[in-house]
Amino acid sequence: MPSEQRTPARRARRTQEQRRTATRAALLMAAAELVVESGVRAVTLARVGERAGYSRGIVTHHFGSKQALLDALAKSIQSGFVPGAGDLPPGLERLVLLIEGYVSELGRDGVASRAFLLLWAEASTASELSSLFRERDEAFRAELRDDVAAGIADGTIGADTDPQDVAVAVLGQLRGIGMQRLLDSDAVDTQRLSRTVAEQWRQALSA
Template identity: 85%
Template structure:
């Protein structure tokens, strides 16, 4: 049999192994998110995550190595693509408003991963093993917000005396704060209404004065 006929099954097997690995990792992260929401960060152990996902007690250690690495991966995965479509828009005021509205709307879905992220974020204020990773994620979020404000200033949508860093800090604080309130008292936070109301407030605040000075 020619050598090339032996190679196709090997490639298929490798793809299957990678798919199994990806599925296992996703199941472990989902199990970790459920445990964080149900019992808190301190109740999460690698063994419990493996059992909750339906695998052996040692599978989470094999995939992540440590609890900190697992929680870092959970935080990253739970916020990846949180607001669908934002990456398709060019930087500027429209993208910023789209992000604000979409973020608050997603908070209203009460997804386990999103709730787990907020609990991890709150825990990071006192848990040193989490703080560095969340500082980096918040810094990256603020950088994206600053980029939108700076682009809005450059194209005349936002007044030139606006401080992008101040806006970034305020927007991030507001979004996280709404999320925490939603966790504590869901009935008091109408995300459907807030999503458009808060987005509209930021659009008006950031575009104020451009018609007179532009």
């Protein structure tokens, strides 16, 4: 029967995609580990492949270049960093959840989040990272601006609020907290701070 003939092919395609996804995730984690251990200059396609247990050719096949690999690493870490934020419509509540969740996630001290902060810090002096992180930061600011604009539109945020100013200030605060946590984890209680910072922004922005 036609349907029976197509079933094995569909299963094979799914299995191949699952392998591809798993390989990509392993390569990105290997890159993150190298960044945390030795900095961005230690990241090469060959070393990433070796760390993940694959050949350099596999890394090249997935990413093509070190620049593309770092770009994919930054995007993979930043996307979905705050669980649940994507389920809410733009507005004050999503903004507050994003702030609280971001600070809270910084407390997990995961390899990926540490790698992102280290890459971001190096972007000011490394040309291969500067354009990448300008794009990443602008994407984050755009999301924050959307939340503020939506809050102004529905009346939950003051009409005289400037979305761009808020976006710059929030991003600066979140990244700054992250860097402090990276340098001295004992000095930053992210669980308590997450609620404090989120509530401060709610009060500052509420109409």
